[in-house]
Amino acid sequence: MNWTDEELIAGCKRKSAKYEEVFYKKYYGYVMGISLSYSKDRSLADEIVNDSFMKFFGSVHKVEDFQSVKSWLRRITVNTAIDYFRKQRKYQNQTDISEEREVGHEVHALNDLAFQDIVNLINQLQDDHKMVFNLYEIEGYSHKEIADKLGLSESSSRVYLTRAKTHLRQLVSKHLNEYEGR
Template identity: 85%
Template sequence: MNWTDQELIEGCKRKSAKYEEVFYKKYYGYVMGISLSYSKDKALADEITNDSFMKFFGSIKKFEDFQSVKAWLRRITVNTAIDYFRKQKKFQNQTDVSEETGIFHEVNALQDLAFQDIVNLINLLQDDHKMVFNLYEIEGYSHKEVGEKLGLTESSSRVYLARAKSQLRQLVSLHLKEYEGR
């Protein structure tokens, strides 16, 4: 049966297992995609995905008709990933990292990379750098918001992003050299 999002939400608000199952199946790929972008490991992405759905179903009564289902699911999933990140890695004795300076040369070769290649390269980043990169570049949070979410200073968020971008440039360059050598 093809139910609209509104019908699915109403069924989920009534705690109907049938509606919850259809909703889960409909949005599983979407939520898993977000989860995978915040974890290097499929098992962890599964945990984030399942916890995100549990949080969604647990808070479904608060969902308003005017809200976007995907936007709400995305916010829940990103926040769940952040919670897992905090549990896994504590920023102990975090000191203010001074701003790195230097001119970075852009690698204008991204059009030569497939989407999966880019995802694989991002997954090679250090966990804290990857988290800052995703929150800032993909989710659109400000450095202040990233810092608040991760327990960093604003300047540390900037430095982590700069380091992530620098490392990505190096990885892209190495990937392209490897690709050309084939």
């Protein structure tokens, strides 16, 4: 059966397992795609997906605008990924980083890369750099918002983004050189 989001939400508000299952299946790929962009391994992404849906179903009674279901689910998923990042960071020794200059050159070769190539290259970034890169470049957060969410200073957020971009440029260049050498 093809239910609208409005029907699915109404069923989820009644805590109907059938409606929750259909909603889960409908949006699983969407939520998994977001989760994979914030985690390096599939098992962590699975945890983020499941926790995101649990949070969504736990707060579904607040949903009123059915046009914003997808954006609300995205926000929950990104915040869940941030929560996992913070948990992992607790066990790492993180120190504040001084400001660095941004590298001026750019690789203009993204048109030559397939989407999966780009995802694979981003996944090679250090976890904290990847998190800042995604939050800034994909989600559109400011450095202040990132710093608040991740418990960093704004300058650390800027440095992590600079390092992520620098490393990504190197990875893209290396990837393209390997591709041309085939």
